[in-house]
Amino acid sequence: xxxxxxxxxxxxxxxxxxxxxETDQDVRWCPGxxxxxxxxxxxxxxxxxGVPKEDIVFISGIGCSSxxxxxxNTYGMHxxxxxxxxxxxxxxxxxxxxxxxxxxxxxxxxxIGGNHLMHILRRNLDLQILLFNNQIYGLTKGQYSxxxxxxxxxxxxxxxxxxxxxxxxxxxxxxxxxxxxxxxDRDPKHMKSILKRAHTHGGTGFCEIYQNCNIFNDGxxxxxxxxxxxxxxxxxxxxxxxxxxxxxxxxxxxxGFSPQVINLExxxxxxxDCIVYDESSRELAGIVGRMFWQPDMPRPFGVFYAEDRPxxxxxxxxxxxxxxxxRGKGDLQKLLEAGDTWMVE
Amino acid sequence: xxxxxxxxxxxxxxxATVLFAGDSGDGMQLTGTQFTLATAFAQNDLATLPDFxxxxxxxxxxxxxxxxxxLQFGSVEIRTPGDEVDLLVAMNxxxxxxxxxxxxxxxxxxxxxxxxxxxxxxLARLDSNPLDDGTLDGFQVVKVxxxxxxxxxxxxxxxxxxxxxxxxxxxxxxxxxxxxxRPMQPAIDWISKKFxxxxxxxxxxxxxLKKGFHYGETTEQFVFRYEVSxxxxxxxxxRAIRGAEAMALGLVAASQKSGLPIFYxxxxxxxxxxxxxxxxxxxxxxxxxxxxxxxxxAVCAALGASFSGALGITASSxxxxxxxxxxxxxxxxxxxxxVIVNIQRGGPSTGLPTKTEQSDLxxxxxxxxxxxxxxxxxASTPGDCFEAAFEACRIAVKYRTxxxxxxxxxxxxxxxxxxxxxxxxxxxxxPDFLEKPNVEVDGEARFLPYLRDEKTxxxxxxxxxxxxxxxxxxxxxxxxxxxxxxxxxxxxxxMVKTRAEKVERVAQDIPPTDIYGDDSGExxxxxxxxxxxxxxxxxxxxxxxxxxxxxxHLRHIHPFPSDLSDIFAHFEKFVVPELNNGQLVKIxxxxxxxxxxxxxxxxxxxxxxxxxxxYVEGMLx
Numbered sequence: 001x002x003x004x005x006x007x008x009x010x011x012x013x014x015x016x017x018x019x020x021x022e023t024d025q026d027v028r029w030c031p032g033x034x035x036x037x038x039x040x041x042x043x044x045x046x047x048x049x050g051v052p053k054e055d056i057v058f059i060s061g062i063g064c065s066s067x068x069x070x071x072x073n074t075y076g077m078h079x080x081x082x083x084x085x086x087x088x089x090x091x092x093x094x095x096x097x098x099x100x101x102x103x104x105x106x107x108x109x110x111x112i113g114g115n116h117l118m119h120i121l122r123r124n125l126d127l128q129i130l131l132f133n134n135q136i137y138g139l140t141k142g143q144y145s146x147x148x149x150x151x152x153x154x155x156x157x158x159x160x161x162x163x164x165x166x167x168x169x170x171x172x173x174x175x176x177x178x179x180x181x182x183x184x185d186r187d188p189k190h191m192k193s194i195l196k197r198a199h200t201h202g203g204t205g206f207c208e209i210y211q212n213c214n215i216f217n218d219g220x221x222x223x224x225x226x227x228x229x230x231x232x233x234x235x236x237x238x239x240x241x242x243x244x245x246x247x248x249x250x251x252x253x254x255x256g257f258s259p260q261v262i263n264l265e266x267x268x269x270x271x272x273d274c275i276v277y278d279e280s281s282r283e284l285a286g287i288v289g290r291m292f293w294q295p296d297m298p299r300p301f302g303v304f305y306a307e308d309r310p311x312x313x314x315x316x317x318x319x320x321x322x323x324x325x326x327r328g329k330g331d332l333q334k335l336l337e338a339g340d341t342w343m344v345e
Numbered sequence: 346x347x348x349x350x351x352x353x354x355x356x357x358x359x360x361a362t363v364l365f366a367g368d369s370g371d372g373m374q375l376t377g378t379q380f381t382l383a384t385a386f387a388q389n390d391l392a393t394l395p396d397f398x399x400x401x402x403x404x405x406x407x408x409x410x411x412x413x414x415x416l417q418f419g420s421v422e423i424r425t426p427g428d429e430v431d432l433l434v435a436m437n438x439x440x441x442x443x444x445x446x447x448x449x450x451x452x453x454x455x456x457x458x459x460x461x462x463x464x465x466x467x468l469a470r471l472d473s474n475p476l477d478d479g480t481l482d483g484f485q486v487v488k489v490x491x492x493x494x495x496x497x498x499x500x501x502x503x504x505x506x507x508x509x510x511x512x513x514x515x516x517x518x519x520x521x522x523x524x525x526x527r528p529m530q531p532a533i534d535w536i537s538k539k540f541x542x543x544x545x546x547x548x549x550x551x552x553x554l555k556k557g558f559h560y561g562e563t564t565e566q567f568v569f570r571y572e573v574s575x576x577x578x579x580x581x582x583x584r585a586i587r588g589a590e591a592m593a594l595g596l597v598a599a600s601q602k603s604g605l606p607i608f609y610x611x612x613x614x615x616x617x618x619x620x621x622x623x624x625x626x627x628x629x630x631x632x633x634x635x636x637x638x639x640x641x642x643a644v645c646a647a648l649g650a651s652f653s654g655a656l657g658i659t660a661s662s663x664x665x666x667x668x669x670x671x672x673x674x675x676x677x678x679x680x681x682x683x684v685i686v687n688i689q690r691g692g693p694s695t696g697l698p699t700k701t702e703q704s705d706l707x708x709x710x711x712x713x714x715x716x717x718x719x720x721x722x723x724a725s726t727p728g729d730c731f732e733a734a735f736e737a738c739r740i741a742v743k744y745r746t747x748x749x750x751x752x753x754x755x756x757x758x759x760x761x762x763x764x765x766x767x768x769x770x771x772x773x774x775x776p777d778f779l780e781k782p783n784v785e786v787d788g789e790a791r792f793l794p795y796l797r798d799e800k801t802x803x804x805x806x807x808x809x810x811x812x813x814x815x816x817x818x819x820x821x822x823x824x825x826x827x828x829x830x831x832x833x834x835x836x837x838x839x840m841v842k843t844r845a846e847k848v849e850r851v852a853q854d855i856p857p858t859d860i861y862g863d864d865s866g867e868x869x870x871x872x873x874x875x876x877x878x879x880x881x882x883x884x885x886x887x888x889x890x891x892x893x894x895x896x897x898h899l900r901h902i903h904p905f906p907s908d909l910s911d912i913f914a915h916f917e918k919f920v921v922p923e924l925n926n927g928q929l930v931k932i933x934x935x936x937x938x939x940x941x942x943x944x945x946x947x948x949x950x951x952x953x954x955x956x957x958x959x960y961v962e963g964m965l966x
Binding site: 055073093098328330 | 382385386388531575578579580581582583584585594597598601606608610627628629630631633635637638639641642643645646647648649650651652653654655657671672675679765766767768769808809810811812813814815816817818819820821829830
């Protein structure tokens, strides 16, 4: 194994608590912001991961969500707009043993940082990306974002936005992300389980988190997150289990390549007709991950796709080890004198 | 291999300038490189100027498709690729008409007469044939049936006409080697190695090379051949080196001497790509290279690496550096070491990608938002790129700051003999990572990420993974010492001044400035970057004409060396030659309030020493 890939770490480390990950800085998000729930979930999750605190690094871009590192008592960098994946790439590539988390928002990573998001996914650095999606620009006070629905009326679009919105899951799958999942701020248990799985995953763990901006876009996801509507509108995808929702009353089957809602109570269909989810199937991920635009379909949550493939940094260091084995450890004087030389006496 | 040619007279030259010119597909860069190698073996000092179009294969035979390779070599010290050409090898009418004005009166022109058909003249948009319309009056013209002779030589091989025509540059190379009494062996070795797996091509090229060489002896057209004796270079072991190579080696040396692994993030751009190619070959020195998705990712990844405790380096040319500005600002705010290499080319915008210019100085100095000073180090010769790179890394690590390292297309592509440095004698510069809390407050050990070193004002560098020193960096203004986010007005002013002062303190490490010529006089030339050769050659000529002219060449442009005021006090007039519209001159005027005169050339070409001499003479007459 190349350096930085040993099994070391975790053993004998002191047991950490949520409080160990809190900083002395005032958290300056608006009261009621969904970010608090995500922060608390991450702070609760980290002690369970067995990673020494000093090995954890949070890298963010710019935006409300990107203030996150200031509130984590770990290493961290609040970088520049959209570029957290690039900063994290250099960090993780240089020090594979570090546990790197990227914190970003829908504007940060799907607009200005779209390019970097796409490329970190295809390269498959072993780190976690938490994309806080609130379908709005919060920090710049309420312009529409790349995930806002078409026709959105905001300060910059008083007559409605024209842009077709991104489905971040489809973007991540399109960029060949090796782990693609969606969760929500108002279901901390689900969020924690998803983040934990992303951490266990040996490549880029992409997690879209629906996050409520109660100032500029309040209730954007309430259909999926609130008790009154969640059962009927949210579908929780689990590996090996049939796709059912609304307490087992409704399910999803495949009609050719199209997902179709079926009633499991009227005697025509049973749970056996439902898609049994297989998160290793690129095809299923494509079909279910794209269940997004249709108003009569539930919105899926969970792990859409997980695939084991070597991480970028592992390959980078393996190559260095390989080349060094083949050519010998570099001798600088020899390198300086390489090629055709001559003496002047 | 040495070939005797007793029947021809040998004329001794102290220096000579040769220019190979042809289509971009004619292999002129290769011919030039091989001639350079042979010249290096003949122990001449030399300087080269590759000059090629931005198009990979510009349309055949056109004037804008002409690719050239010029070099000057001599038994004396050579500082420029030469003002006027002694020998022009022109492969077609376009190459001839573009370059004939560079040939000195009485100089030699070798033309491939087979490429002067009506079609070729039309492609070059010539109304008449330069071979017989008087264009070549006053030159020694050697007409060679290059294409025909090459085809004749290789008629018994199974190579097709296209392949044969492509190798005719080897005939031209052989002939040129003969004319200047260069050894053939380096070219023979190179061909043998390059085409080891294609014996037929190898043998064909070798045959053409030798045919060209022997043609020189047998043709009646040459009365003389020339000889340039070895230069009196400093003793030691030499190699010919290109600036891009030397700079890469300097970075690797810095990595070894600091114990910091290099993370090199780059996005392909002319002429900086060669650095990426070069760096990516040195994996066995632990060098990590990363071809990023864009310029911004390249610099951000380098910064992420620096945060991790590696030496983050990124390189680009003007347009790419423009894109990196915001991240350089972040590096400055987080006070992490990083080196940003700018191999300048003609600008603005896409400008002249393959031509040289020095027009990014003001961008490197001021081209970021906010008060954002960074040290600027500039290389001045191909070999000097090695030292400049090492110096930039040293400053970045010692002062925890991004450093701009400036080169240009002429330096990166040009080559010169290089006295190989002794690695053992180069200084170590350990990064001195902080591993424990750095202050005690009320009996409690604490870590303050922005507590500074008294002498350098550098803040501590901590590797993530160090227990107890967890901290957060970022682009928001930092509170003094704690590094917490701060909007306090007085703190902001204090931090801006402190960051500026830190960069100014780099001057305490800058050695005294060398003065070329006397340390007092009537006129001082002040240069930076790749113009060194032309400026110093001009100083020599002015001085031999009795003018009291000296020059200094600035390695450090920000901060300036601290002895400049004293030096300026001993001169009356000041001229700043630059390949831009007057950039260093602005910085100098701002700093020293003296009457610095700009002398500018903005043609995508280096200065000729004669141009500077003429300007200086004009000022002193």
